[in-house]
Amino acid sequence: MIRLVTRHIVSETGERLKLLVDGPSGVPLFYPNLYNTSQIRGASKSVATIQSYITSMKVLYSWAAEYSVDIEKRWKRGEWLKTWEVDSLRDYCSLPLRSPSELQEKVVNIRQGRPVISASVNSPTKYVRMTFIADYLRWFADMLTKTSSKNLKIEIEAMYKSIKSHRPKMKGRSVISREDKGLDSDLLQEVMKVLKLGHDNNPYQGYSLQVRNAAIIALLHYLGIRRGELLNLRIDDINFVTNEVRIVRRADSSKDHRVYQPLVKTEERILPISSRLAEILSEYVIRYRSAFPFARKHPYLFVTHKKGPYQGDPLSNSGFGKVMYSRQIFTYSRARL
Structure with a gap:
């Protein structure tokens, strides 16, 4: 074959x-x-x-x-x-x-x-x-x-x-709003509560990992950015003085060695973040990201924490998938349905 x-x-x-x-x-x-x-x-x-x-x-x-x-x-x-x-x-x-x-x-x-x-x-x-x-x-x-x-x-x-x-007939775009397709607000709030730093039911082991993943989920939730936009973020895209995040297009960047390069598909823009989220990002960069030697060789914000040859590398698409798929979160969510 x-x-x-x-x-x-x-x-x-x-x-x-x-x-x-x-x-x-x-x-x-x-x-x-x-x-x-x-x-x-x-x-x-x-x-x-x-x-x-x-x-x-x-x-x-x-x-x-x-x-x-x-x-x-x-x-x-x-x-x-x-x-x-x-x-x-x-x-x-x-x-x-x-x-x-x-x-x-x-x-x-x-x-x-x-x-x-x-x-x-x-x-x-x-x-x-x-x-x-x-x-x-x-x-x-x-x-x-x-x-x-x-x-x-x-x-x-x-x-x-x-x-x-012979192609299948394609219907028009769905008229169902995105809100109707997502988790209901009560369940979402419960999940966000569990993911708070130091929570007893937080599924992520290790405080540094909790800080990173809390920042990831907060950016996705409050800014509504895409996965590619999140993984494309660099440290210099965060303005810690004005509490703003820049979304920048960087296709085929020579600084990004990921085979499946995360891409920004929408227009470049500047988005505001809360002071608390800015504090979490600052803590992550200064205290935890800097602890990985290889992370100092590239500018990308979120890095791999797992021990091994890829520790400190920019977080990949597959790594992001593992963050978002947690058996503990899934079990907790089902229990609340």
Whole structure:
């Protein structure tokens, strides 16, 4: 079975590159990477868009290997996808890119406490996959044929439209307010109470970790900033005189060596913080962050506390996920529902 992997590269200038390679050999796939470089990166698309494209290519070439479809040879002969192949590709785009063992992992709904096992991706994901695949296959056909034949161009366009017509119907954006989707205010206040420094039920072990995580959750809660904006914060973004936080865009920063660089997607802005939150941030920087030697080599505010080779590194996306997912908080929240 074909095994494609994403190779992540961070250049000396801080630019992030993503390549689709053959897992066993490590050889990059020529045409998918050429399309990525010329059509997606060349159009200044975001890192998230590039990752969505690469995932779509993994789906396409896994499907092609499973159904013995040699796309390059077929395209050179002017043989396009048949109707049943488009149907098969549509169904394949519904499958998650995970092994059967990974499909047994259970995701628990915090409101209802019920385990849910997803056997297929959601409609927006399937829509994006098929859109990328249709665009790529049309480009690939034009690249290989290099013909001015009107009939061939019509056939290629017909295949392109056929694939896109098989995408799921997308409904408009939800009219439900965000407030209706979150935790109710009483439960949120209970959780915030538990996370106070020194609280008996605080799930984070160690006072320094409690200080860091209290600051993280307070910034998210009171400022409404995104994860990428939080992890992108530097010490010099905090004005401890005026009690303000700057949200700054820093795509492809040479000072950020994280492979998955947290990004600011919204406009740059300055946000006020309370004097108490400013005190917590100041305490964290002066007393705890400074205790990690490697933390002194970069400007990012929140760092990894866990002992090991990454201690003092800027907090990563996965590290942030571990902060937000605490079994103790989850158990406490369920008990209060």
